[in-house]
Each structure stands twice: as C-alpha cells, then as structure tokens.
Amino acid sequence: MxxxxxxxxxxxxxxxxxxxxxxxxxxxxxxxxxxxxxxxxxxxxxxxxxxxxxxxxxxxxxxxxxxxxxxxxxxxxxxxxxxxxxxxxxxxxxxxxxxxxxxxxxxxxxxxxxxxxxxxxxxxxxxxxxxxxxxxxxxxxxxxxxxxxxxxxxxxxxxxxxxxxxxGLPGGGPEVTAGLCDAAVEAVLADEDTVHGGFGTAPKFPPSALLEALVRHHERTGAAAPLATAARACEAMARGGLYDQLAGGFARYSVDAAWVVPHFEKMLYDNAQLLRVYAHWSRLSPNALARRVSHETARFLLDELRRDGMFVSSLDADAAGQEGLTYVWSPAQLRESLGENEGRWAAELFGVSDAGTFEGGASVLQLRADPDDAARYERVRTVLRAARSTRPQPGRDDKIVTAWNGLAITALCEAGVALGDAELVDAATGCAEALLALNVRDGRLRRASLGGVVGESAAILDDHAALATGLLTLHQLTGEDRWLAAAGDLLDVALDHFADPEHPGRWYDVADDAEQLLLRPADPLDGATPSGASSIAEALQLAAHLAPAERALRYADAAYVCRGRVCDLPVGTAADLAAALRPSV
Incomplete structure (x- = not known):
C-alpha cells in the first residue's frame, strides 16, 4: 500500500x-x-x-x-x-x-x-x-x-x-382535478396540531409548502378552514422562539412542539419560503402581525443575507462554539441592558424567567401577545438589538446557491406587491441580474458560487426550476421580456436533460450529462425545500401561461403530466399541491 x-x-x-x-x-x-x-x-x-x-x-x-x-x-x-x-x-x-x-x-x-x-x-x-x-x-x-x-x-x-x-419512485400520477385537490387539503387539515399550531410533533419544522397550499386553496374556493389553519400556524411560529423577536427571520426548526426553543441556524431557503407565505397571509387578512413579520423577514434577507446583490446560504446555529449564544437572555441580562423597570417589563413581555426555556437558565424570546404600548416595545427592541450586537455573532455561510436565490427572487417580488414596497422588487431584480451573470457558464447553470467565483458543481433540477419561477415572476411584475427569455432557456434545458423520456411526469434531479454516480437521484418528495419535481411543476405551469406560443404548448404539456402526485401523500408533495392550486395568470 x-x-x-x-x-x-x-x-x-x-x-x-x-x-x-x-x-x-x-x-x-x-x-x-x-x-x-x-x-x-x-x-x-x-x-x-x-x-x-x-x-x-x-x-x-x-x-x-x-x-x-x-x-x-x-x-x-x-x-x-x-x-x-x-x-x-x-x-x-x-x-x-x-x-x-x-x-x-x-x-x-x-x-x-x-x-x-x-x-x-x-x-x-x-x-x-x-x-x-x-x-x-x-x-x-x-x-x-x-x-x-x-x-x-x-x-x-x-x-x-x-x-x-x-x-420504483413514482412519476406523474393521475390528472389533477378540483376534487383531488379538495381531498388532499382535507387530509392536511385533519393533521393539524390544534393546540400549538402547525402539523406533527417535535421536532417541528415550518411547513412552508403546506401553508402556501392552504392559502391558495382558500383563494380558489373561498373556504374558511384552510386559511384559518394556515393563520394559526403562522401566528404560532411568529410568536414563538422560532422567530427572532428582535431582528426578524426564522430559525430552522423548533425542538419542541410549541415552537418555543429553536435549532438556531437561519437558512435562506426557510426564510424565502416563509416570506412568501406571510406576504400572502398579509394580503388576505387585515392582520398587523402578518404584515410586520413579512416586512421584518424581508429586511432580514436584505440586511443579513445579501451580498453582491445575491443572497448567501445561512447563519450558523453556534457563536463562539456555543449554540444559541447570540440569541438567548436571562432576566439579569435584560435588566443590565434596559434598567430595572424596563428590564422587568421586557422579561414579562418576552417570556424570560429565572427558570428559563433553554440551557443554563437562559430563555429564547417569545411574544405571546402584542404589547399595549407599541412605542415602548420598539424602544426596548432597539436597545436589545444593540446589546445583542456586542455579543459573539454566528458565522455566515456566504455560498450563493442558485435554487435558494430563485426562491428569494419569487418571495421578494410577491412580498413587494403585498407590502407595496418597491425596494423588494428592486432587490429581486438585482439578484436575478447578478445570478445570471455569475452562475451561468457556457450556456449551462451552475449550482453555487462563492465570493464571485462560480463552483464546478452542475445545477440540479430545482436550481433550474426555482430560478425559472423567480424570473417568470419578475416578468409578470415588470413586463420585461428578458426575464421571460431567460426562464425559457432554463426550462428548455430542464426538459431536454432532466425529464425521463420513458416515463412522462418523472424527473431526474441530475442532468443526463452530469457526473454518473452510484444511481441517478429522482426523488419526487419534498424536503426542507420543494422537490425538483414539484418545483418544475410550478415553473412549467406559470410558463405555459406566459411564454410565446412556440414554447407555451411544450411547457403546458410537460406541466400537465408532472402535477398528479398530490393525493396519496399530501404532506410529502405539498409543493405539488401548492403548484396545482396556483391561481391562473
């Protein structure tokens, strides 16, 4: 040897x-x-x-x-x-x-x-x-x-x-019908955690795609129950420790069923998907919390994750080798930063006790009810944010992932409309311009880049699909044909290199000319982000309405056969359900 x-x-x-x-x-x-x-x-x-x-x-x-x-x-x-x-x-x-x-x-x-x-x-x-x-x-x-x-x-x-x-992984499935979507939504509603909001038990992840599907079902049918279920989950997450009560942005998941203690890393893909959900909720409901969280989550993306016009991947769970160090508080720390009276008021408001909710008697901040004195609340938050900025800060993964930036482009566009904030649309435009300039090489998309240097890894299906959806959304808002053309190029590549020609409706996650591994992944089920199959379903459906005639028919045919996976496992195919329920353009 x-x-x-x-x-x-x-x-x-x-x-x-x-x-x-x-x-x-x-x-x-x-x-x-x-x-x-x-x-x-x-x-x-x-x-x-x-x-x-x-x-x-x-x-x-x-x-x-x-x-x-x-x-x-x-x-x-x-x-x-x-x-x-x-x-x-x-x-x-x-x-x-x-x-x-x-x-x-x-x-x-x-x-x-x-x-x-x-x-x-x-x-x-x-x-x-x-x-x-x-x-x-x-x-x-x-x-x-x-x-x-x-x-x-x-x-x-x-x-x-x-x-x-x-x-043996499934492909397209049956034709999507209103009845199929209704049955899938009913199955989702039956699984709600009616005590704490959301779905399932600990550990509890933000169910972004499910919430998006419920909101869209409400828009399609006018049914009250789907929107009410989505609203309960959104409020529970926003009032618990999963949400950063001082600076906005959501952590990866909650270790408990009540959304109290998060696993503290903040991911671009979670915050982009949740921004979209909260923006849609704020548009449908005159709810001050929905609008505030939408605004603060958008600001988190722009202020904490934006670099060179694009959005980096994540903030770490740890700071100085200790999980959650940046974010947790004791009553004494609140009093030290705010003084005795304000410190006691903040402890009661944010649920900070001597017993604590986290390790070592510290507490994760929660906001179970809005304060009566809004001005006092904002003063306290401003002081605590400044105090927190002097602590060790979590590391930042500056890698630019194409698919996640595509999610951010879509979310910022839709939040910009919901909030009437042109800055968010401008940020989405800047991201799209920078991403296409950097992460496209020789006509093909790459997965990621860092510090202006594009990586060698080829883009996968969800990169093409999520970015195409973002570009199509920009085209809808701005009317600029450059976004429609760029999205069409991405979707043509996806159809040529990722679709399974022998099984219509089945999509591979890697291209046919990419590195050959032990097997060629083709998983139609969602994870922390929508699957490539569900992402391409949404992109093709949208493109079929927007593309010129020579492309629209091709996209419509492909969208038709890849949208039928929503009845057997609505939780695992929630993004498919959301795509199926997307309002017509």
Missing amino acids: SPAPGRNTLGASTSPYLRQHADNPVHWQQWTPAALAEAADRDVPILLSIGYAACHWCHVMAHESFADLEVAALANAHFVPVKVDREERPDLDAVYMNATVALTGQGGWPMTCFLTPDGRPFFCGTYYPKATFLQLLSAVEETWRTRRAEVEQTSDHIAGELRAMAS
Whole structure:
C-alpha cells in the first residue's frame, strides 16, 4: 500500500463548509475522480463525511474528532477521507442519505459513510463521539483487510437495493382535478396540531409548502378552514422562539412542539419560503402581525443575507462554539441592558424567567401577545438589538446557491406587491441580474458560487426550476421580456436533460450529462425545500401561461403530466399541491 498523501486540499474549495475543515489534520479531499482513483490505487475505503456550514452537530464532530491527531492518524493511514457540502452537492447527499436511512432507519448530519473505491457504501451512520469513532475506524479497517469478500458482497447488495428503490419512485400520477385537490387539503387539515399550531410533533419544522397550499386553496374556493389553519400556524411560529423577536427571520426548526426553543441556524431557503407565505397571509387578512413579520423577514434577507446583490446560504446555529449564544437572555441580562423597570417589563413581555426555556437558565424570546404600548416595545427592541450586537455573532455561510436565490427572487417580488414596497422588487431584480451573470457558464447553470467565483458543481433540477419561477415572476411584475427569455432557456434545458423520456411526469434531479454516480437521484418528495419535481411543476405551469406560443404548448404539456402526485401523500408533495392550486395568470 502506497503512503497516504500528506495534505488537506479543502482550502481551494468554493464551499465555506469545506473551508471550515481546511486546517484539520485529517487529509480531506473534495469528491473528485482523483480522490476515487487514489482509493483504488491504495486499495483502501473512502471515508465520506457530508455536512453543511450551519450544522451544530457537524461542528461538534469536527471539534471532537476531525481536529484530533489520533483520529487523523487512523483516517489518513487507512482511508481516503472525502468531505462534501450537502448544499453544494445535493446529488451526492441524496444518494448516501438514502443508504444511511436504509441501513440505520434514520438520517441526519454529519453523515458518515464508508465506501468502496468505486463509491458503493457498506457502512453508514451520522454523528459519532470521538471514542466511538476511533473504534469504528479501527473496526472498518480490520474488516476491509480481513473480510474483504463480505464487504464486497454487502456493498453490492446495498447498491442493488438503492437502485431498486430509485427505479420504483413514482412519476406523474393521475390528472389533477378540483376534487383531488379538495381531498388532499382535507387530509392536511385533519393533521393539524390544534393546540400549538402547525402539523406533527417535535421536532417541528415550518411547513412552508403546506401553508402556501392552504392559502391558495382558500383563494380558489373561498373556504374558511384552510386559511384559518394556515393563520394559526403562522401566528404560532411568529410568536414563538422560532422567530427572532428582535431582528426578524426564522430559525430552522423548533425542538419542541410549541415552537418555543429553536435549532438556531437561519437558512435562506426557510426564510424565502416563509416570506412568501406571510406576504400572502398579509394580503388576505387585515392582520398587523402578518404584515410586520413579512416586512421584518424581508429586511432580514436584505440586511443579513445579501451580498453582491445575491443572497448567501445561512447563519450558523453556534457563536463562539456555543449554540444559541447570540440569541438567548436571562432576566439579569435584560435588566443590565434596559434598567430595572424596563428590564422587568421586557422579561414579562418576552417570556424570560429565572427558570428559563433553554440551557443554563437562559430563555429564547417569545411574544405571546402584542404589547399595549407599541412605542415602548420598539424602544426596548432597539436597545436589545444593540446589546445583542456586542455579543459573539454566528458565522455566515456566504455560498450563493442558485435554487435558494430563485426562491428569494419569487418571495421578494410577491412580498413587494403585498407590502407595496418597491425596494423588494428592486432587490429581486438585482439578484436575478447578478445570478445570471455569475452562475451561468457556457450556456449551462451552475449550482453555487462563492465570493464571485462560480463552483464546478452542475445545477440540479430545482436550481433550474426555482430560478425559472423567480424570473417568470419578475416578468409578470415588470413586463420585461428578458426575464421571460431567460426562464425559457432554463426550462428548455430542464426538459431536454432532466425529464425521463420513458416515463412522462418523472424527473431526474441530475442532468443526463452530469457526473454518473452510484444511481441517478429522482426523488419526487419534498424536503426542507420543494422537490425538483414539484418545483418544475410550478415553473412549467406559470410558463405555459406566459411564454410565446412556440414554447407555451411544450411547457403546458410537460406541466400537465408532472402535477398528479398530490393525493396519496399530501404532506410529502405539498409543493405539488401548492403548484396545482396556483391561481391562473
């Protein structure tokens, strides 16, 4: 066996997450043909670690294990260590997350997988503390060396099962009808958490696509129940700790069912989708909370996430190595910043107690009811924001992801209309201009860029679809044909390279001319963002109404066959339901 190369190569990456690991003693490489070839030449497994910059447990494992010399010695001697940013390479994340869930029954990040040199997984997991990880590295190395036939057999079996699972994913489904949508909405309404708002139990994620579908169903039918359900969820999220009561913007999810304690990272994709929902709610209801949260969430995007006209990916969950440090308060800290009287008033208003709602007796700020004195409330918020700005601040992932910027363009356009705020439409226009100038190379879209340097990863289906929807929305608002033309180019690429020609209505998440992985991902179910299939459904439906005749018929035909997945699993296909319920132009 030839010796392991003696360096970590992540410093040249366009991913902030990978750069966070550039100083690790582990000899991390990016996922490249050269890394796989090295594993084959050395005849060692690949140690694949997948995460993202705002992930708390990714930081924990990095500190405990990847910065540790003992771990690094084992990893470098017996493996080719490969780091992947799941946000930059969602195709790789999808393949190996499916393997992790199939093998362990659950997934999450950091994801830890051991692969054969040709990429077949044979052992997968998530976070491991240092002692367990050392044992795992030793066990895998010994198994690879002494029981190689079993490893090959296991990896062949897993790869075969993953391919079988992928080939069985559904495609278009039945024709979308009013009755089909009605039944899907009724199923959603029956699943409401009538105590705390929203759906399901802890951990509780913002159900953006479901809420959008409910609002649109109300617009289509006039039914009161869907809008009331959406309003209860929106109010509960906005009044709880999920929402930043001082500066606006939503955290990733709540660890409890009552929306009190968030997992503190703030993602562009969550805030873009929620801005759209709250803007639509504010347009349909004379609700001051809806309008305020819409305005503050838009300001959060513009003030905290905008860079070079575009929008960066996230703010970290941690600051100075401590989760939530920037955001939580004790009664004493409130009094220190505001004085005795105002401090006590703020503690009562924001639900800050000696017992606390978070670790160490600290509390996440909530606003269960609007204060009687609005001017006093704004003075207190201003003082607390200033005090909070002196604390350690969360890191920012400055990576520009195409799909998420597409979501932001659409949301800012629609919020600009709902709020009567031309600045938001101007921001959407600037984002579209910058994104097309930077992330399109040789006529093809790229997934991400950083600091004005575009990454090598090809765009996937949701990049094309989300950006196309944003451009089409800009065209509707401005009447400028350049946005319609650019959207049409993206959709033509999507139809030519992502549609399954043998199964109309089925879409692959990666292009037919992209890197060939263990399998070609084609998942129609939504995750934290709408699936590529549901995203392209909305884009094609909108384009069919707006495009010139030579393109409109093609888009209408494609939209017709890709919008029928909403009856069997309305929660998992909520974005499809929202697309089906989108009002006609």
